[in-house]
Amino acid sequence: MSYNIAIASGKGGTGKTTVSVSLFQTLRKELGGDVVLVDCDVEEPNDALFFANAKLLHNNEIKQRIPIIHTDKCTFCRKCVEYCEFNAVVVMPSVEFAEVNASLCHSCGACLVACQFDAITETEQLIGQVNHYDTGLIEGKLTVGSAMQTMLVKELKKHIPANKLLVLLDAPPGTSCQVVETVSDADYVILVTEPTPFGLHDLKLMVQLLREIGKPFGVVVNKSGLGNEEVYQFLDDDGIDLLGNIPINKLFASNYAKGDLLNNIPLEIASVVNQFTHKIMLNLGL
Amino acid sequence: MKEITVLSGKGGTGKTTITAALASVAQNAVLCDNDVDAADLHLILQPQVMETNQFSSGWKAFVSTEICSNCGACIDNCRFGAISQTDGLIQIITYKCEGCRLCERICPSSAIYSKESINNYWYVSNTRHGKMVHARMGPGEENSGKLVTKVRRRAREIAKEQQASFIINDGPPGIGCSAISAISGTDLVLLVIEPTQSGLHDVKRLVELVRSFNISLYAVLNKYDINVLVAFEIEAYLHSENIPLLASIPFDKAMVESMVNEKTIIEYLPASAITQSIRKVWEIIKQ
Amino acid sequence: MSKTVITSSGNTLTSKFDKRFGRAEFFCLLDEATGQTSFIANEFKDANHGAGTKAAEFMVEQQVNKIISGDFGPKAKELLEKFDVQMVILQEELTIQAIVDRISKK
Numbered sequence: 001m002s003y004n005i006a007i008a009s010g011k012g013g014t015g016k017t018t019v020s021v022s023l024f025q026t027l028r029k030e031l032g033g034d035v036v037l038v039d040c041d042v043e044e045p046n047d048a049l050f051f052a053n054a055k056l057l058h059n060n061e062i063k064q065r066i067p068i069i070h071t072d073k074c075t076f077c078r079k080c081v082e083y084c085e086f087n088a089v090v091v092m093p094s095v096e097f098a099e100v101n102a103s104l105c106h107s108c109g110a111c112l113v114a115c116q117f118d119a120i121t122e123t124e125q126l127i128g129q130v131n132h133y134d135t136g137l138i139e140g141k142l143t144v145g146s147a148m149q150t151m152l153v154k155e156l157k158k159h160i161p162a163n164k165l166l167v168l169l170d171a172p173p174g175t176s177c178q179v180v181e182t183v184s185d186a187d188y189v190i191l192v193t194e195p196t197p198f199g200l201h202d203l204k205l206m207v208q209l210l211r212e213i214g215k216p217f218g219v220v221v222n223k224s225g226l227g228n229e230e231v232y233q234f235l236d237d238d239g240i241d242l243l244g245n246i247p248i249n250k251l252f253a254s255n256y257a258k259g260d261l262l263n264n265i266p267l268e269i270a271s272v273v274n275q276f277t278h279k280i281m282l283n284l285g286l
Numbered sequence: 287m288k289e290i291t292v293l294s295g296k297g298g299t300g301k302t303t304i305t306a307a308l309a310s311v312a313q314n315a316v317l318c319d320n321d322v323d324a325a326d327l328h329l330i331l332q333p334q335v336m337e338t339n340q341f342s343s344g345w346k347a348f349v350s351t352e353i354c355s356n357c358g359a360c361i362d363n364c365r366f367g368a369i370s371q372t373d374g375l376i377q378i379i380t381y382k383c384e385g386c387r388l389c390e391r392i393c394p395s396s397a398i399y400s401k402e403s404i405n406n407y408w409y410v411s412n413t414r415h416g417k418m419v420h421a422r423m424g425p426g427e428e429n430s431g432k433l434v435t436k437v438r439r440r441a442r443e444i445a446k447e448q449q450a451s452f453i454i455n456d457g458p459p460g461i462g463c464s465a466i467s468a469i470s471g472t473d474l475v476l477l478v479i480e481p482t483q484s485g486l487h488d489v490k491r492l493v494e495l496v497r498s499f500n501i502s503l504y505a506v507l508n509k510y511d512i513n514v515l516v517a518f519e520i521e522a523y524l525h526s527e528n529i530p531l532l533a534s535i536p537f538d539k540a541m542v543e544s545m546v547n548e549k550t551i552i553e554y555l556p557a558s559a560i561t562q563s564i565r566k567v568w569e570i571i572k573q
Numbered sequence: 574m575s576k577t578v579i580t581s582s583g584n585t586l587t588s589k590f591d592k593r594f595g596r597a598e599f600f601c602l603l604d605e606a607t608g609q610t611s612f613i614a615n616e617f618k619d620a621n622h623g624a625g626t627k628a629a630e631f632m633v634e635q636q637v638n639k640i641i642s643g644d645f646g647p648k649a650k651e652l653l654e655k656f657d658v659q660m661v662i663l664q665e666e667l668t669i670q671a672i673v674d675r676i677s678k679k
């Protein structure tokens with residue numbers, strides 16, 4: 001069984017990718033191929049941008065099952081309409097019309113169970129890709145126009161090799177279902193925040209979520225020096241582990257901007273990353 | 287009435303800060319926070335809530351263990367892996383439940399029932415810059431796209447009632463269901479881009495999505511001096527896509543300080559160059 | 574024999590016209606030949622998904638020829654067009670009675 005660590009934030013742009021990528025790079029020196037980084041921000045996956053020379057090994061097309069109603073067999077009994085909780089099935093007996101509205105379909109299969117006349121079969125619609133890179137990065141990428149991001153995260157997780165010691169999951173921003181899907185299998189969650197009112201507000205939402213689903217977590221404060229001190233007070237009052245404090249650094253921000261993060265990690269950031277690496281290795285019993 | 291939506295693809299580029307700034311220069315606008323999942327606009331605009339509504343994000347299944355025969359038919363039919371059997375007992379993993387109610391329908395003992403998930407609220411409020419429609423989604427809830435549609439619909443009704451000239455929407459990050467719901471039917475999308483490779487990569491995917499709706503696009507480059515070379519690359523990209531770049535705003539800690547002080551940048555530094563740039567942006571997009 | 578539907582915010586002729594189609598409160602069914610009206614509550618108005626499609630499905634099933642509303646969503650429109658249901662868009666603030674009168678004067 002792998003040990004899974006998710007990196008999440010609530011607010012976007014706080015530094016999830018920076019933390020995920022630098023943590024991965026540092027751990028790779030210790031664990032080699034036994035660690036993988038999985039980019040679960042399928043709407044906007046960015047981790048691959050920081051591995052300029054990474055080669056794509058292979059990819060999987062991820063498809064959603066969409067039912068099709070064959071009107072030659074359909075008796076227009078409307079049982080499938082009754083079963084569909086998402087109002088995705090339209091059946092009009094008077095004009096012998098039956099159709100599934102793919103954009104409303106959740107692929108639950110209820111209409112297939114409902115139909116007693118074998119009039120419904122399924123076809124597939126592309127929702128995204130899972131890309132496997134030689135650097136140990138696995139990335140989910142949603143097809144532009146698809147609204148099935150949560151289903152893609154779920155499918156992406158099935159493509160993570162089971163024999164790895166450590167899996168790092170870079171989560172999407174927000175606190176909705178796709179974030180829950182990402183953190184649900186994590187043994188530990190690293191929350192990345194920034195010391196601003198927006199950062200703190202969204203951090204509180206994430207803390208509430210993780211407590212509800214019972215996940216242990218700690219917080220990294222990124223861009224410290226910006227904003228105010230309220231986040232530290234919150235962590236202190238709530239007894240939350242402060243895993244690290246990454247100072248705001250314009251040179252580092254500029255390197256991040258051009259996609260060059262791994263070659264020039266400033267000392268202060270490297271030391272924070274080394275600290276969690278050490279903690280993680282201890283947790284793994286290594 | 288013109289509806290303007292601020293989007294970015296990547297999170298943290300400054301959508302909300304810019305939206306709040308536009309709110310304080312626009313006259314006769316209704317404001318709407320479309321980022322229902324991690325809503326932040328209220329932190330600057332400090333709304334006084336006038337109307338609270340509950341939103342159901344769908345159904346969740348539950349088992350009556352005293353009736354359940356533990357036959358496992360529900361497990362075989364659930365495509366979401368939301369039902370497990372531990373020590374012979376059927377259990378629903380609530381956060382994995384999609385709310386399709388198939389298990390409820392096929393259960394031979396009628397031991398499964400569903401409850402609506404109603405831990406979501408949306409509000410109509412007064413702010414110093416006009417009426418605002420916003421929401422608070424329960425953490426981990428589904429259907430954020432539907433809630434976006436709901437707040438936007440209410441914002442449009444209010445705009446009609448008040449004969450407002452504009453609706454300004456603060457959009458969600460990403461390109462998935464919430465972003466699609468935020469784009470659909472709006473009149474203009476203003477992109478807030480930061481000069482990073484991630485920012486560029488993400489905005490390209492967003493532009494592809496917005497183009498499929500045939501909506502006009504404008505851009506603002508925020509924190510442009512973080513990396514001037516990447517900023518050039520983004521300018522070239524915008525040029526090739528015929529997307530007008532309306533302003534390049536430098537990185538300035540004052541943007542964060544204004545947020546800490548619950549003010550828009552316009553209110554915080556009325557005479558600054560940033561304020562002037564944002565006024566200029568508004569003059570163009572309001573046309 | 575022409576069956577017309579007017580989207581309504583209430584179930585009487587004095588009710589205001591409801592500009593929403595799929596999420597209208599009520600549908601007023603008007604028989605243009607006799608001038609008879611009846612009201613049906615829209616059971617899909619609070620649906621989380623596909624209210625417009627459901628309403629369109631209902632209209633086709635009821636063999637409605639014409640619908641008067643403020644706006645039609647893309648999915649509803651596609652379906653109604655396919656079955657030759659005429660869509661009339663009205664943007665005025667009127668009562669149902671006023672719209673019925675306007676139709677019968679023609």
